[in-house]
Amino acid sequence: xxxIVVDLMGADNSPKIxxxxxxxxxxxxxxxxxxxxxxxxxxxxxxxxxEYNVNQIEIVDCQEEITNYDxxxxxxxxxxxxxxxxxxxxxxxxxxxxxxxxxxxxGAVLASSIFxxxxxxxxxxxxxxxxxxxxxxxxxxxxxxNSDCRAIQLLEFAQMxxxxxxxxxxxxxxxxxxxxxxxxxKGSEIIKNAHLLLKESKLNFCGNIEGKxxxxxxxxxxxxxxxxxxxxxxxxxxxANAIFKNIDDIARKSLNKENNEIYHxxxxxxxxRYDYNSLGGAVLLGVNKPVVKGHGAAVSExxxxxxxxxxxxxxNDLTNKxxxxxx
Amino acid sequence: xxxIVVDLMGADNSPKIxxxxxxxxxxxxxxxxxxxxxxxxxxxxxxxxxEYNVNQIEIVDCQEEITNYDxxxxxxxxxxxxxxxxxxxxxxxxxxxxxxxxxxxxGAVLASSIFxxxxxxxxxxxxxxxxxxxxxxxxxxxxxxNSDCRAIQLLEFAQMxxxxxxxxxxxxxxxxxxxxxxxxxKGSEIIKNAHLLLKESKLNFCGNIEGKxxxxxxxxxxxxxxxxxxxxxxxxxxxANAIFKNIDDIARKSLNKENNEIYHxxxxxxxxRYDYNSLGGAVLLGVNKPVVKGHGAAVSExxxxxxxxxxxxxxNDLTNKxxxxxx
Numbered sequence: 001x002x003x004i005v006v007d008l009m010g011a012d013n014s015p016k017i018x019x020x021x022x023x024x025x026x027x028x029x030x031x032x033x034x035x036x037x038x039x040x041x042x043x044x045x046x047x048x049x050x051e052y053n054v055n056q057i058e059i060v061d062c063q064e065e066i067t068n069y070d071x072x073x074x075x076x077x078x079x080x081x082x083x084x085x086x087x088x089x090x091x092x093x094x095x096x097x098x099x100x101x102x103x104x105x106x107g108a109v110l111a112s113s114i115f116x117x118x119x120x121x122x123x124x125x126x127x128x129x130x131x132x133x134x135x136x137x138x139x140x141x142x143x144x145x146n147s148d149c150r151a152i153q154l155l156e157f158a159q160m161x162x163x164x165x166x167x168x169x170x171x172x173x174x175x176x177x178x179x180x181x182x183x184x185x186k187g188s189e190i191i192k193n194a195h196l197l198l199k200e201s202k203l204n205f206c207g208n209i210e211g212k213x214x215x216x217x218x219x220x221x222x223x224x225x226x227x228x229x230x231x232x233x234x235x236x237x238x239x240a241n242a243i244f245k246n247i248d249d250i251a252r253k254s255l256n257k258e259n260n261e262i263y264h265x266x267x268x269x270x271x272x273r274y275d276y277n278s279l280g281g282a283v284l285l286g287v288n289k290p291v292v293k294g295h296g297a298a299v300s301e302x303x304x305x306x307x308x309x310x311x312x313x314x315x316n317d318l319t320n321k322x323x324x325x326x327x
Numbered sequence: 328x329x330x331i332v333v334d335l336m337g338a339d340n341s342p343k344i345x346x347x348x349x350x351x352x353x354x355x356x357x358x359x360x361x362x363x364x365x366x367x368x369x370x371x372x373x374x375x376x377x378e379y380n381v382n383q384i385e386i387v388d389c390q391e392e393i394t395n396y397d398x399x400x401x402x403x404x405x406x407x408x409x410x411x412x413x414x415x416x417x418x419x420x421x422x423x424x425x426x427x428x429x430x431x432x433x434g435a436v437l438a439s440s441i442f443x444x445x446x447x448x449x450x451x452x453x454x455x456x457x458x459x460x461x462x463x464x465x466x467x468x469x470x471x472x473n474s475d476c477r478a479i480q481l482l483e484f485a486q487m488x489x490x491x492x493x494x495x496x497x498x499x500x501x502x503x504x505x506x507x508x509x510x511x512x513k514g515s516e517i518i519k520n521a522h523l524l525l526k527e528s529k530l531n532f533c534g535n536i537e538g539k540x541x542x543x544x545x546x547x548x549x550x551x552x553x554x555x556x557x558x559x560x561x562x563x564x565x566x567a568n569a570i571f572k573n574i575d576d577i578a579r580k581s582l583n584k585e586n587n588e589i590y591h592x593x594x595x596x597x598x599x600r601y602d603y604n605s606l607g608g609a610v611l612l613g614v615n616k617p618v619v620k621g622h623g624a625a626v627s628e629x630x631x632x633x634x635x636x637x638x639x640x641x642x643n644d645l646t647n648k649x650x651x652x653x654x
Contacts (some may be wrong), residue, residue, distance in 0.1 A: 133569075134569050134572060134573075144507060147507060147513075147514060147515040147516075147518075148515045148516055178558060179554075180471060180474060180553065180554050180557035180558065180561075181557075186474075187474060187554070188474040188475045188554045189474075189475055191474075191554070210557070210558075210561045210565075211557065211558040211559065211560065211561030211562035211563075211564070211565055212561040212562065212564045212565035212568070213565060214562060214565055214566075215565055215566060215568075215569040216565065216568070216569060224558075226507065227506075227507050227514070227515045227518070227555065228554065228555055228558050230507035230508075230537070230538065231505060231507065231537075231538040231551075231555050231558055231559055231562075232538065232558055232559070232562050233538065234537045234538030234539040234540075235538035235539065235541055235558075235559050235562040235563060235566070236538075236562060236566045237538070237539045238537075238538055238539035238540060238541055238542055238543065239541075239542060239562070239563045239566040239567060239570075239601075240566060240570060241539070241542075241543070242460075242461050242542040242543060243566075243567060243570050243597065243601065245461060246461075246597055246600070247593065247594070247597065250593050250596075250597070251593060254592070254593065255589065255593070259586065259589055262582065262586055262589075263590075263593070265581070266574065266577050266578060266581065266582075266590070267574070269577075270570065270573050270574065270577070273573070274566075274570065
């Protein structure tokens with residue numbers, strides 16, 4: 001049985017809305033145990049009508065809330081009774097608790113995770129998201145934790161990304177570096193130095209890619225600083241939104257009812273496919289236990305997805321894979 | 328009559344294919360005069376069957392070619408008889424020649440333009456592309472000329488972008504800064520400093536945007552370093568390609584012939600709309616005469632578009648608008 005902590009506070013939706021996602025996850029996986037942290041009355045309200053195995057769940061009542069007035073980076077000190085801080089401490093203090101998930105404020109989750117769980121070695125933890133590419137799924141590291149990076153950190157991101165994709169069953173993951181040109185010598189000074197470090201490393205480094213190759217490169221790990229990674233990830237999201245809006249407008253104007261139905265059949269699955277944020281979760285790589293950060297606009301399905309992701313990371317021992325690759 | 332130089336060499340297609348685009352431009356605009364530079368025999372072959380006013384055109388024979396073996400940044404020395412270098416010198420040496428266009432190698436066009444035409448003041452020239460947003464057209468500066476920037480340069484990019492959008496008739500252009508969060512304090516150190524400089528400037532600065540807002544922000548000028556700008560621009564292109572490929576696949580599999588026709592009617596215009604690169608051109612801001620750089624994969628229509636853009640920039644006196652705003 002793998003135990004994970006599920007922080008249900010701090011998202012746009014109430015624990016009542018979110019908790020059923022965790023129930024769906026345990027109902028599908030008898031080897032998963034969830035420790036739900038948040039306002040107990042709301043959690044119970046959300047799951048009272050559901051069937052589940054009571055031996056796969058516990059609820060830790062946390063009444064303290066983190067608000068917009070809290071400084072995210074110090075809530076681990078100022079809000080000790082919040083679900084975020086209590087949940088992380090449960091994760092830290094119990095050997096059989098293997099991972100942590102939250103949909104709370106990114107800054108608070110990152111800082112609290114790093115402070116409470118601690119870093120692996122002295123590396124800078126980084127955020128990684130998995131996206132569905134044209135050829136296969138791949139991850140981007142870093143997609144937002146570190147705005148300013150040195151070249152050596154980009155190498156570490158590549159190492160952690162490689163370990164991450166190994167937990168997803170990818171053998172010898174292909175690593176590429178995001179730059180402003182595919183040629184080796186293209187990029188900012190930091191990118192050019194990172195390119196040299198990656199070339200000398202033991203990783204399966206396949207060179208630079210440009211923004212236009214992100215979804216089509218066939219790589220498993222795309223390495224970038226947290227600023228560019230954030231820009232790229234959100235630009236994909238914004239472009240998808242814009243194109244789907246354009247298509248919706250055209251369809252509404254130019255198609256009759258029957259054809260509009262055909263059109264919606266074509267488009268609806270695709271829309272979900274490009275909606276990385278609200279349905280998936282980013283993984284904080286480089287802390288001592290796997291942390292999955294879901295989107296603030298999470299729905300029940302998001303919780304289900306991030307519980308499954310956290311389980312996979314714990315089951316496949318992400319932390320030790322990262323430790324091994326760093327040595 | 329406004330004279331512009333049109334360098335027809337260095338693109339994937341031959342001058343024979345490209346020259347008709349310049350003819351289309353003069354045929355629509357009696358106030359435009361084009362100086363076509365390239366292999367004269369090929370140019371003549373391309374336009375021999377076309378009707379046009381011979382008083383709006385001249386051809387400068389340039390037989391020397393720039394190849395992949397040339398170092399782009401020094402071709403202004405090593406290839407004095409290339410159409411790029413000869414054309415830029417014609418532009419520099421003749422007061423009535425007001426702008427320059429080329430679809431040759433970006434590095435060669437940038438370095439040669441800066442060296443031959445000279446910079447305005449001591450600013451760093453930047454590349455700007457115009458994109459069609461959901462609400463209106465806008466420009467991104469810098470989209471690739473400077474991988475490493477200081478904060479003061481981002482302010483200058485904003486100033487030049489403002490002047491650029493003024494030539495397109497925009498009154499008091501709205502300027503935003505691309506960052507990894509919309510809040511003022513988000514970003515790398517350089518972005519945070521640039522934010523402060525922009526806030527203190529006389530520009531119509533409206534704050535930070537994220538990648539997901541690029542196409543929907545309603546801003547006129549999006550400011551970024553050349554690395555992030557390049558990543559963002561190419562990520563838009565790659566995402567659009569990926570989505571259209573996804574939709575094509577679904578349509579082919581699931582629609583009958585009639586519905587496939589309906590579908591293609593919906594999609595084809597949109598595809599062109601997101602094909603910024605091959606049909607449009609980027610403007611090099613900050614040199615002493617407007618320079619428009621078209622895509623290497625240019626077709627005749629690209630030449631037509633960049634001739635029109637160069638004419639507009641010259642007609643509305645981009646260079647003096649930039650000089651005024653920098654003072």
